[in-house]
Amino acid sequence: MNRARALPAAGASEPTAQRPLPRRGAAAAAAPRLDAWLAHRAVKPALFALALVPLALLVIGAIAGTLGANPAEALIRRSGDWALRLLCLTLALTPLRRLTGWQALARWRRMLGLFTFFYAVCHFLAYAWLDKGLDAAAIARDIGKRPFILVGATALALLLPLAATSFGRAIKALGAARWRALHRAVYAIAPLALLHFYWMRAAKRDFDEVIAYAAVLALLLGWRAWRALER
Numbered sequence: 001m002n003r004a005r006a007l008p009a010a011g012a013s014e015p016t017a018q019r020p021l022p023r024r025g026a027a028a029a030a031a032p033r034l035d036a037w038l039a040h041r042a043v044k045p046a047l048f049a050l051a052l053v054p055l056a057l058l059v060i061g062a063i064a065g066t067l068g069a070n071p072a073e074a075l076i077r078r079s080g081d082w083a084l085r086l087l088c089l090t091l092a093l094t095p096l097r098r099l100t101g102w103q104a105l106a107r108w109r110r111m112l113g114l115f116t117f118f119y120a121v122c123h124f125l126a127y128a129w130l131d132k133g134l135d136a137a138a139i140a141r142d143i144g145k146r147p148f149i150l151v152g153a154t155a156l157a158l159l160l161p162l163a164a165t166s167f168g169r170a171i172k173a174l175g176a177a178r179w180r181a182l183h184r185a186v187y188a189i190a191p192l193a194l195l196h197f198y199w200m201r202a203a204k205r206d207f208d209e210v211i212a213y214a215a216v217l218a219l220l221l222g223w224r225a226w227r228a229l230e231r
């Protein structure tokens with residue numbers, strides 16, 4: 001099994017054996033050293049631990065009562081923020097690998113893709129528990145009533161099969177072509193997550209962060225579209 005193919009949703013549609021863009025001078029000399037450093041066996045577990053820090057801070061904040069006047073809202077919003085940040089980070093790995101030649105970055109995609117899903121699930125659970133008291137009927141009504149909730153739920157529903165098929169055995173069972181086609185859903189998930197965020201902030205007329213995320217996602221998805229047109 002080619003491990004590079006057993007990677008998560010984001011960036012899954014790029015062929016994995018691409019050569020990096022040519023670089024010159026000091027950057028070219030430093031790249032293999034940095035790549036070797038990034039491939040060190042301690043880096044991935046360190047990244048895993050780092051990805052759990054936001055959750056740990058939220059749990060500690062909730063216990064210590066330092067999440068502000070509305071801790072439930074803080075838990076829902078901050079977990080949503082991390083789901084979106086990790087989605088952007090996962091999508092950034094392939095362009096970064098292509099630009100720098102750091103092949104080690106490919107080994108992080110599955111893990112960061114799964115952390116995106118993990119934080120999206122935490123976000124949903126925080127909402128379902130703290131906002132809706134785990135009342136399935138109330139959640140269903142909210143999905144039908146508020147379009148921004150419907151869009152968030154659609155993004156989460158689309159993330160589910162990607163997370164479930166990000167393992168070697170699933171790729172084998174699906175076949176590479178079907179697996180890649182399925183993982184192209186990330187091109188719908190990213191705009192849906194952004195629309196969910198936009199809709200929520202539009203009610204408050206607070207667009208600064210939305211514009212920043214829109215610019216990052218436009219760059220990352222635009223780069224992929226440009227690469228696809230080039231081929």
Ligand code: HEM
Pocket residue numbers: 073076077078080081083084087120123124127131149152153154155156193196197200
């Ligand atoms: C069933 C799925 C989802 C539900 C029910 C849901 C629900 C919510 C709710 C209730 C809020 C807070 C609204 C407020 O405070 O006024 C929120 C905000 C947010 N959600 Fe979701 N969401 C879902 C999925 C997602 C997904 C998949 C992502 C990203 C990948 C996401 C990212 C965000 C972000 C970034 C915010 C704004 C946080 C902020 O203002 O700082 N959500 N969501």
